[in-house]
Amino acid sequence: MEFAPAIIISAVAMTLIVGGRYLLSSGFFAWLTNRVRPGQYGQLKPQIGREIRWSLLSAAIYGVPAGIVAWGWQNAGWTKIYTDPNMYQLWYVPVSFFVYLVLHDTWFYWTHRLFHRPQWFKVAHAVHHDSRPPTAWAAMSFHPVEAISGAIVIPALVVAIPIHVAVLGLVLLVMTIMGVSNHMGWEMFPRWLVRGRLGKWLITATHHEKHHEYYRGNYGLYFRFWDKICGTDIGLADLGSRFSTAAGNQRIGE
Incomplete structure (x- = not known):
């Protein structure tokens, strides 16, 4: 097919973009961790190396559908991504x-629960849980089977649901920040948010760290409502965490 080389080039380009985004975002939060919590990653160099290798492989897997979608958006009209701000009413943005x-979180919750079934965990999800404790480099540390499940959701959504290109960029930014910051091992958000009304519904490192500690519950990505509905939410009352008043941030599990 004539367009095959162009799609391959697009997939390679998106792989480089996804890999670069991972290195920049995880690298920044790892640097921030070393500033806030000196020495926290000091004994984890072999683990971090493993996380980076798995993550770069995941970046290649994420890059393929992203590259196909990017080519389709620019050349074939395959997607619902739009650039004209007047195409839809302002409230739709x-x-x-x-x-x-919400849809990404729903997909993540149910596939995440699936990967915790013994057979799926052994085949794929054990790679992610090899990070004990997780670090800022672990956000994309997935077995290829799990990476595929994560790589298809945003491309599927842009084919089905209209979204402005800038809003899509914001979705990807939130996905990156939440994915990395939830694995740092310390809470960067303030106590008033984590312990307040928003914290009852949003997932932060305080919430997700317990998933890595107990291997059960707290399966969501952004929100806690599926955990609450399905009885898999480990709430703050169960965490036993306390906040550091000296540094102004929270060490998970202290």
Whole structure:
């Protein structure tokens, strides 16, 4: 097919972009961790090396559908991504943002629970849980089987649901920040948010760290409502965490 080389080039380009985004974002939060919690990653160099290798492989897997979608958007009209701000009414812009987050979170919750079934865990998800404790480099540390499940969701959404290109960029930014910061091993968000009304519904490192500690519950990505609905939420009352008043941030599990 004449367009095959162009799609391959697009997939390679998106792989480089996804890999570069991972290295920059995880590298920044790893640097931040070393500033806030000196020495926290000091004994984890072999683990971090393993996380980076798995993550770069995942970046290649994420890059393939992303490259196909990018080519299709620019050349074939395969997607619902739009650039004209007047194409839809203004109220649709924030609605589309939250729709994408909710649907992505729903997909993540149920596939994540599936990967915790013994057979799936052994085949794939054990790679991610080899990070004990997780670090900022672990956000994309997946077995290829799990990486495929994560790589298809955003491309599927842009084919089905209209979204402005800038809003899509914001979705990807939130996905990156939440994915990395939830694995740092310390809480960067303030106590008033984590312990307040928002914290009852949002997932932060305080919430996700217990998933890595107990290997059960707290399966969501952005929100806690599926955990609450399905009885898999380990709430703050169960965490036993306390906040550091000296540094102004929270060490998980202290």
